[in-house]
Amino acid sequence: MTSITGDQALVKKINRSIVLNTIIRHAPLSRAKVSTITGLNKATVSNLVQELSDHHLVEEIGPGESSGGRKPRLLLFSGRAGSAVGIEIRLSQMIGVLTDLEGNILFEREEQLERHDLDFVLKSMTTLIKALMHEAPPSPYGVVGVGVGVPGMVDGEGNILFAPNLGWEMVPLQQRLEEEIGVSVTIDNEANAGAQGEFRFGAGRDAEHVLYISAGSGIGSGIMIHGELYKGARGYAGETGHMSIEADGMACSCGNRGCWELYASEKAYTQASPPLPSHRTRQLANLALAGDEDVISLFAGIGRFLGIGITNLVNSFNPQRVVIGGPLADARPWISSALEEVVAQRTLPYHRERMEITFAELGSRSTVIGAAYLAVSQFLGPVRVSTL
Template identity: 40%
Template sequence: MNPTWNQQLIKKENKTIVLQLIIQYAPISRADIALKSGLNKGTVSTLVAELIDEQLILETGPGVSSGGRRPVMLVFNEHAGCTIGIDLGVNYILGILTDLQGNIIEKKRHTFIPTSFEQTLKQIHNDIQELMSKAPNTPYGIVGIGIGAPGIVDNNSSVVLAPNLGWKNSSIKEVIEEAFQIPVVIENEANAGAYGEKMFGLGKNIDNLVYISTGIGIGTGIIINEKLYRGSSGFSGEFGHITINMYGETCRCGNTGCWELYASEQYVIQKALELQLVTDDNANIEQIIELAENENEQAIAILKETAVHLGMGIVNIVHALNPQKIIVGNRLSGAKPWMEKTVQDYVKNRAMTSHQSEVKVLFSDPAFPATALGVAAFSVEHFLKRSLEKSIPTYE
């Protein structure tokens, strides 16, 4: 008798459970999978056999015996394929090639100042090609491409608005998919950064966190109850455009006095230019950090002032979301020695006592590619979902 649609759905769900348990608890035995999942041993054995045939999992050495024969242990086959993650910054592009567990095989980062949407697409295309050329031979090849964009990305992976890039309603997903014939995921870069920190960085084992991406602008990614919070249309996390100065400068978004105008890389550079610490030709955050390293008092003062402004917005986030941890990443994280304690002190002094019992504010490692890892992880998840769906036969 042919399986019914409900039976097919149940099998897919059970197979997903088995694979997730192997990914999470590897090395793990079939018996332990049955115990943790509540599935009977026969079902587990059948599903494990299918996953081995599909090269998504592997049998490894024997485990520890609990009284009988030593069990055969199972692990996720992280070398079954590769994925590419692109962090598209306003003034840089960072690309990584990873295996299916997020281990970085190749990394490429370079300064890039886009002049048009078409020019940016061409550069992304070239970077992807270069990363693909470094990929090892694997059963599934490049399983997906993820791109983190600094703007509002809807639930259909369309970049609705990226004011710091000058983009509006841009169809980057379709163009890249057509060029490489590989599934593409587009995500807001701060959302991707939050997920990258949650999976691989300072957010491990944290249920509720906020990631603040501090580049030319400010974006925030929110994790609630271990899940990325996107909002009803995918537009959550635009804290960079809360008003902290109602009489302030006009933002590229059209509003006045936005947080990102006073607590981002652009503010640091603007102040350094006003004080003639740098020139227009070489103005970047690395130059100001280098000046601070050489104990330039003006550069240090700019970074500390920026840290105070950063703390203002973080206090609002603490009061609004009450997270366990707030992680500051992207470009300003390189100024951690001069900014982190100032931010922490400001939050301690200004946030309500009731909200301070758990929250920790930390700066990420500037070399940690949180956004690129996050979109790469999204691509792997989409690949595994597609693989499990394909493995369930359809019946008339």
């Protein structure tokens, strides 16, 4: 009979995860509403809510509206039951946040990154993580884990396979960091982390199928399907910056030609004519704000190319919402109309219906907040079943 017991334990674990995810996603809500959304019967919901409440993960607030009879008590996720550390490695900085379990930033700190050799980065990262952990308020679970977003390809074991901008290849970052800090570590690509950040706490909150495009020194995408990040067979999905948009276009460092990111990311600044004084989006945005025509038309050109790539992705994935994040989001006033025009002209009409294009709500913090969420999600349990 042990197999039946095993199955029952698994079913209970899955149901508990469904109930918890429902409360996280739809709170505040009553037990009856949880039952309606999940299809689980009221007694099961009540038992699981009791268990989650005993584990400090769910709490109740005062009576909600009633359609007659006793007013129901509403359930909330106890976001303060623990905290998490999120780290984003950029080219010249490392950003770190301490968040509660609901992505609210409790403390934030930034370190300059002068060098990229692994020992130096590990040492700075360890110092930053320890400083953030030191700020954690007392809570039942304390710091539940550390999540890191990196500009590169990451496998399922937390190894960085390739991060060209850092000059890293086959770096066992998760293992090295766990040895240093003694807390569980989760690593993912910066676009995947950014997609999680926006999906959970930003512009993708109320959508189910979201394409997050991170446009900065290159382009990467996080693809959320039915509320889950699509990672592909081995975890490398979303390298959309290397999709060809010009068959005989410029040669790319990846070996392909005409890659999207050569035309629609900060890489395009180097081909501007006349040459531009700066290659940083924020500085160029200041010039555009001051009316610099060359910069304004450069941004419009990038907007058009962003639109071409987004058209390909919209036709492939039929998302509800496209969220554009990363440093290029700072140029929104000058890229968005060109981008939207191209998407309106080129996307298949049925795909365009009820599809929105928007920009990251968490601004430059999508990735770091999403990285902290990776740790939270690891802590809350590997069984994540969509309840949407």
